[in-house]
Amino acid sequence: MNRTSVLAATTAVLVGTTLSACGTESTRPSSDGGSGDPRSLTVESSADACSLSGTEAPAGTLTFDVTNTGDQVTEFYLLGEDGLRIVAEVENIGPGITRPLTVSAPAGDYVTACKPGMTGEGIRGEFTVTESDQDVEVSADEQELVKQAQANYAAYVEDQSAQLLVKTERFVDLYTSGDDDAARTLYPDARQHWERIETVAESFGDLDPLMDAREADLEPGQEWTGWHVIEKDLWPQRAEDYTPLTERERTFYAEDLLDNTSELDVRVQELRYTIDSIANGSRGLMEEVATGKVTGEEEYWSRTDLWDFQANVDGARVAFEGVEPILEQKDPELAEQLSTRFDELQALLDQHREGDGFVTYDELTPAEVKQLADAVNALSEPLSQLTAAVLS
Structure with missing residues (x-):
């Protein structure tokens, strides 16, 4: 069995492991x-x-x-x-x-x-x-912490959305002009801005499937648009009998992606965030890691999953750190545990850096994939307690 096949087989096992571990509170009563x-x-x-x-x-x-x-x-x-x-x-x-x-x-x-x-x-x-x-009695100090967390997270999302729009515009220009090498280089970098705010983007149920649907997840009759159509066209090596997109098709998919990215940027300006939505967003981003990134399924064609992995962790940590001052008052032990687990996961990710980015996912050994999955699981369990703790 070659290296890629070994990784695929190991990943298949890890999917079940990761999903079960994310639900470690299964024995908790109603x-x-x-x-x-x-x-x-x-x-x-x-x-x-x-x-x-x-x-x-x-x-x-x-x-x-x-x-x-x-x-x-x-x-x-x-x-x-x-x-x-x-x-x-x-x-x-x-x-x-x-x-x-x-x-x-x-x-x-x-x-x-x-x-x-x-x-x-x-x-x-x-x-x-x-x-x-x-009527939950909230101290003036906690009210100020809440306001600060909401303002900081809104600013973060708006900044990431703005950067996503700028880089998507550049990516579209490169792709439609036929500069595929430059488009491949920019692809994972631009995608990171989406992945950092993925749970916010997913809250718009009409936009997310248009922008981020994976081919394997398409419903019967669903038209495939968005990032991953273009990804497949830029990295068709894993596809059998693939027919490259025509210039007209490239323009259609690229412009559609840019239009939806622009719409996303408009919509996020109007959002307001509650403390529970920020805390749940942190947990949700780590669930994205567990089901798409650590399994190597998100970027099936490009194998740039580690860029997405890092971006999801970035967004989850920003959300957690936004509510951390509140958590430190209510459950300092959980706050310390989460901070430690984020550090441990980041240390593992840093081992796979290469230049300004990461190695491609097919370069990881099965043991390295399992290490990452175990670290995700170790973080996901206490992170599932975050929202209830900050709302207590």
């Missing part, structure tokens, strides 16, 4: 615990059902304990009334695993969705958050 707390709900996700213990709850901090009773990995989403905007999500719930989703939800109408197999629109239902007089 957050309701028989207390009758209307803000503590249970969800059972099976192949053909998404059953909630209730379809409404009073405004405030809600916890959904999501149990996968099916035989496929599943996800659970709390969506806005339009069914597109992602309010909060928990991904990569393996069979038999229970994982919590904690979110601060104001009164309004929502949509819940379970996605067995992590594909399609999911099994959806209506959910209502009613008016509430829940």
Whole structure:
């Protein structure tokens, strides 16, 4: 078996390991615990059902304990009334695993969705958050920390979006002019700005599949557009009988990508971030690492997964550090543990640097992939506790 085949086989094993490890809280009992707390709900996700213990709850901090009773990995989403905007999500719930989703939800109408197999629109239902007089006493000091975290994260997202737009414009110019070598060099660098704010971009349910869909994840009849169409055209070596895109097709896909990137940049200017959305964003970015980057599936054609890996970690750490001052007041032990785990993961990533970037993913040995997967798992477990801790 050649080196690439060994890596692929090892990665296949690690996918299951990573998904299970991300759900290490599977033995935790339901957050309701028989207390009758209307803000503590249970969800059972099976192949053909998404059953909630209730379809409404009073405004405030809600916890959904999501149990996968099916035989496929599943996800659970709390969506806005339009069914597109992602309010909060928990991904990569393996069979038999229970994982919590904690979110601060104001009164309004929502949509819940379970996605067995992590594909399609999911099994959806209506959910209502009613008016509430829940009043959590917050000190002036904590209020200031919250305001600072929100302002800092908004500035970070807006900056990354602006840089993504600038580099996408440059990338499109190179690609459409036929300067493929320069386009290949810029590709992973430009993509990092997307990956650092991926969970924010994914909250726009209409834009994300247009910009970042992978060929393997396409639904029947779904048109493939975005970064990875162009990636395949620039790195067709792994494709059988590939027909290069025509000049006209290149222009179409490149301009479509740029138009959607411009729309993304407009939309992020209008976003406001709650503390739970920042904390959940940190966890969500590490879930992206677990399911796409550490497995080598995200950049299937270019093998530039480590650039994406680093960018997801960058974004997760920025989000964590934004709420870290609040966490240090409420759970200093968890704050220290998370900081240490981020450092350990970063040290491993740094071992694979080459020049201004990284080695390609096919250059990693199976043992090196497992090291990275283990470090991701070690960080993901305590990170799953972050949102509940900062909202306590």
